[in-house]
Amino acid sequence: MKIKRHFKVTGFFILFTLIFIGCKEEHTVTTFSPEEIATASSELNSWFQKQWDEEISYSPMTQTYLGKKTDYDKWDDLSKTAEENALQRSKKRLSYLKDSVNVTALNSATQLSYKLAIKQNEDNIEDYQYRLYNYPVNQMFGAHSEVPSFLINMHQISNKSDAEAYIARLNGVEKMFGQVIENLKERETAGIMPPKFVYPRAIESSNNILQGLPFENTEKQSTLLSDFSEKIEALELTADEKNTLLSSTKKALLESVKPGYDKLIAFIENQSTRASSDHGAWKFPNGEAYYTNALKRTTTTNMTAQEVHDLGLSEVARIHKEMTTIKDKVNFNRSLQDFFKFMKEDKQFYYPDSKEGRASYMADAEIIIDSMRGRLDELFLTKPKAKMIVKAVEPFREKSAGKAFYQQPALDGSRPGTYYANMFDIMAMPKYQMEALAYHEGIPGHHMQLAIAQELTGIPMFRKMGGYQAYTEGWGLYTEYLPKEMGFYSDPYSDFGRLAMELWRACRLVVDTGIHTKKWTREEGIKYYTDNTPNAESDAVKMVERHIVMPSQATAYKVGMNKILELRKKAKSQLGEKFDIREFHDVILLDGALPLDILEEMVDNWVDLKQKGLDELSDD
Numbered sequence: 001m002k003i004k005r006h007f008k009v010t011g012f013f014i015l016f017t018l019i020f021i022g023c024k025e026e027h028t029v030t031t032f033s034p035e036e037i038a039t040a041s042s043e044l045n046s047w048f049q050k051q052w053d054e055e056i057s058y059s060p061m062t063q064t065y066l067g068k069k070t071d072y073d074k075w076d077d078l079s080k081t082a083e084e085n086a087l088q089r090s091k092k093r094l095s096y097l098k099d100s101v102n103v104t105a106l107n108s109a110t111q112l113s114y115k116l117a118i119k120q121n122e123d124n125i126e127d128y129q130y131r132l133y134n135y136p137v138n139q140m141f142g143a144h145s146e147v148p149s150f151l152i153n154m155h156q157i158s159n160k161s162d163a164e165a166y167i168a169r170l171n172g173v174e175k176m177f178g179q180v181i182e183n184l185k186e187r188e189t190a191g192i193m194p195p196k197f198v199y200p201r202a203i204e205s206s207n208n209i210l211q212g213l214p215f216e217n218t219e220k221q222s223t224l225l226s227d228f229s230e231k232i233e234a235l236e237l238t239a240d241e242k243n244t245l246l247s248s249t250k251k252a253l254l255e256s257v258k259p260g261y262d263k264l265i266a267f268i269e270n271q272s273t274r275a276s277s278d279h280g281a282w283k284f285p286n287g288e289a290y291y292t293n294a295l296k297r298t299t300t301t302n303m304t305a306q307e308v309h310d311l312g313l314s315e316v317a318r319i320h321k322e323m324t325t326i327k328d329k330v331n332f333n334r335s336l337q338d339f340f341k342f343m344k345e346d347k348q349f350y351y352p353d354s355k356e357g358r359a360s361y362m363a364d365a366e367i368i369i370d371s372m373r374g375r376l377d378e379l380f381l382t383k384p385k386a387k388m389i390v391k392a393v394e395p396f397r398e399k400s401a402g403k404a405f406y407q408q409p410a411l412d413g414s415r416p417g418t419y420y421a422n423m424f425d426i427m428a429m430p431k432y433q434m435e436a437l438a439y440h441e442g443i444p445g446h447h448m449q450l451a452i453a454q455e456l457t458g459i460p461m462f463r464k465m466g467g468y469q470a471y472t473e474g475w476g477l478y479t480e481y482l483p484k485e486m487g488f489y490s491d492p493y494s495d496f497g498r499l500a501m502e503l504w505r506a507c508r509l510v511v512d513t514g515i516h517t518k519k520w521t522r523e524e525g526i527k528y529y530t531d532n533t534p535n536a537e538s539d540a541v542k543m544v545e546r547h548i549v550m551p552s553q554a555t556a557y558k559v560g561m562n563k564i565l566e567l568r569k570k571a572k573s574q575l576g577e578k579f580d581i582r583e584f585h586d587v588i589l590l591d592g593a594l595p596l597d598i599l600e601e602m603v604d605n606w607v608d609l610k611q612k613g614l615d616e617l618s619d620d
Contacts, residue, residue: 026248032105033148040105048113051093064154066373066465067410068115073168078143078179079349080186087128094121101261112591113170113460115598120462123297132187133281133290136180137268138549139201143180144264145397147173148209148223152394153407156414157231163245166228170252174260181267188271191541195279195548197522199272206265208396213483214250215258225253243567277434281551291516294552299559300470300595305517308555312509316532319503326496343500349430349493358392358423361434365421366390368438371488374562376485379444381582382590384451388417388442398424404437406446411454417447428536432497435489440501445479446472453592463592469553471593474560477505481561500534505561507532508554512547563596564588567603574607 032040056062060071076082103114136142151170157163187193212222221229229248232242276283281291295305303311320336327339350359369390376383386409393401394434401422411415418444421429427439439445449472454464480501489495511528514520520528522544529540545556572579587606594602 036088036105037107040102041107042105044101044114045460048117048462052461054386055086055089058086061150061154064150065192065410067412067414069162069165072162073165073172075172075176076171078176080182083128083131087125090121090124092444094118094125096210097121109458112598113463114466116463116466116594120466127293127297130290130293132190132192132285133294133551135192136183136187137202137264138194139205140196140401140546140549142202143176144202144206144209147176148227149394149397151224152227154415157228157235157236158243160237163228163232163235164248166231167245167248167252170224170249171256174256174263177260177264181264184267184271188274191285191530193271193275195522196272196275196277197545198549199268199275203265203268203399205397206261206268210258210261214253222253223394224257225249238329241473268310272509277521279515279522279548280519282519288517291551295555298469298552300468300558300597301559303559305513308509308559309513309518311562312506312511312520312558314511315506316510319499319506320532323496323499324513326492329492337531343430343432343493343496343534344536349432351426351429351431353426357426361423361426362392363391363430364431365419365434365438368435369419369442371445372439372483375446375486376448379482379581379585380448381586382452384417384448385455386413386417386447386451388419388447388451390419390421390438390442391518393420393422393424398422402546403428403539406441406450408450408454417442417451419447425536425538428538430497432491432493433501434497435483435494436501439483440476440480444482445476448479449475449589449593452589456590456592459592466593468593468595469556470563470596471599472560473557474562474564474589474596477502477557478564481565502558502561503533504529504535504539505554505557508543508547509558511544512552512554515544515547516551547580560577560596563599567600571603571607575610578610 056066056068057071059076060074061076063070064072097114097118101114103111106114117300138146143473155162155166157166210216212218212220213225215222218307219452229246232245235242237245281287281294284290291305295303295308299308323339324336327336332339332342351361369388387493388409392398401420401424403422405420407420409415419438421437423429441447453466456464480498482494483489484498489498507529509526511520515522515525525544525547526540528536529535529543530537533540543554568581568584571584583606584603587603588599591602
């Protein structure tokens with residue numbers, strides 16, 4: 001899965017990554033000259049760029065994610081005032097789009113951008129009522145874990161000025177965490193608090209950052225001091241300059257980072273005494289309406305919670321049948337549950353629980369990626385220029401992080417795309433799931449989709465950097481299946497692993513809706529996974545806890561995959577032998593992320609154009 005910043009950031013970046021239901025407005029058709037269309041389209045695209053530039057000016061962290069070094073010494077403003085200001089900017093932009101733009105004078109690409117911008121602004125305004133319906137600090141994400149992760153992975157140090165900016169950010173941690181505490185207080189007043197299990201995890205992650213020098217009298221450096229030391233060691237600076245920078249860093253760690261974490265930990269510990277063990281969104285004020293809205297945004301459909309739940313049950317049953325076929329193929333004569341147990345426990349399916357075993361996993365993951373990279377021409381006309389690397393999740397966050405995720409490259413090429421594999425629990429990373437995991441997170445999955453989107457020309461930045469989870473994660477799951485059609489997964493156990501990954505996503509539909517609308521407990525959710533999948537119990541625990549703190553998010557994968565497969569099947573049926581999988585993938589990828597209903601329109605338009613072209617040729 002692709003992991004983003006989940007704690008509060010300012011408006012337009014998030015505004016243009018919210019999920020929506022595409023709007024189908026009708027407009028009076030007026031004829032414009034090509035010159036008029038070009039001028040109107042150019043003017044609106046210039047306006048889009050100005051809005052993008054304005055909005056990221058409010059988010060220093062977004063600037064850094066994009067590879068920019070403006071405001072390199074600052075953090076985002078996480079205050080209530082900043083959110084209110086972002087809302088007003090959304091209202092102002094929506095007013096301009098509706099009152100000042102003649103959509104019929106735009107070319108088709110700009111009309112699509114207009115359509116996306118209108119609905120995204122509308123959704124941003126509508127969703128403001130639910131702005132408190134999240135947990136800014138939890139076991140998976142939040143400022144407490146984002147600060148070190150951001151500094152380590154995003155804040156590059158190429159010169160002395162970059163190092164000083166890093167130190168300035170360390171000095172800003174206490175203020176930022178003060179805003180986080182205010183956000184937590186506001187949510188508690190509104191009746192929104194995480195369940196009890198979240199608190200010790202967040203406290204543990206926070207305490208991990210305060211271990212080692214300069215926080216403790218030990219020889220081992222803390223996570224952040226170690227990162228800073230390694231980065232400045234590579235610079236061509238004098239010994240005195242490096243010592244001065246190190247001294248300033250230690251001072252910032254002791255006088256801002258430690259007090260910031262101490263205050264946050266103290267507040268979390270205190271709030272935990274008032275937390276309950278209720279896990280679902282149903283416990284929120286107006287929780288049913290919130291979750292219905294969340295599903296709408298996540299899936300970009302109008303599916304009800306019950307429809308999502310029923311789809312999951314149906315898909316679980318189908319995949320179990322396919323797994324049974326593989327079980328029989330490898331002459332395993334007991335039940336499917338027994339086969340799950342065999343796959344969970346037999347040592348042949350796992351790397352050794354050692355430093356060497358983890359190194360072997362990472363090396364083999366690279367081989368899988370390289371093998372697929374060599375066959376991309378069979379699937380794609382367009383390929384990304386950005387490179388991609390494979391990396392283990394850093395020790396400070398591996399215990400709470402997911403089993404794998406992708407981080408997109410910097411726009412300027414200064415940072416490659418990264419497929420992260422989590423080596424914390426080697427028994428949660430079986431060999432038979434390696435292929436599907438690498439294809440999903442790396443190539444041809446998230447790297448192809450996200451890197452290509454960033455490199456598109458002729459569309460506004462908000463579309464290049466936008467994200468619709470049903471599209472993005474649907475593509476990732478679709479690309480787990482795609483290699484099977486190319487002859488990969490030749491080992492039946494590996495093909496079983498592919499099905500196990502798909503099964504996992506089908507179970508998510510059942511459990512997410514179970515927790516948030518049917519009042520399933522954490523334990524009931526864990527049991528559903530362990531009863532119905534071959535995954536490790538640690539996988540099930542992390543997944544259920546993810547459902548709890550991210551309502552609806554995990555429903556995106558299967559809904560999106562099913563839609564892409566449905567669109568491909570329909571296009572192939574209509575075009576017959578003229579169907580080209582490479583062209584189809586261009587249609588899916590070359591407009592950036594889209595809501596599923598808009599994606600369907602784009603595929604239908606492509607099919608129509610292909611058919612008209614064929615008709616014209618036959619008339620000749």
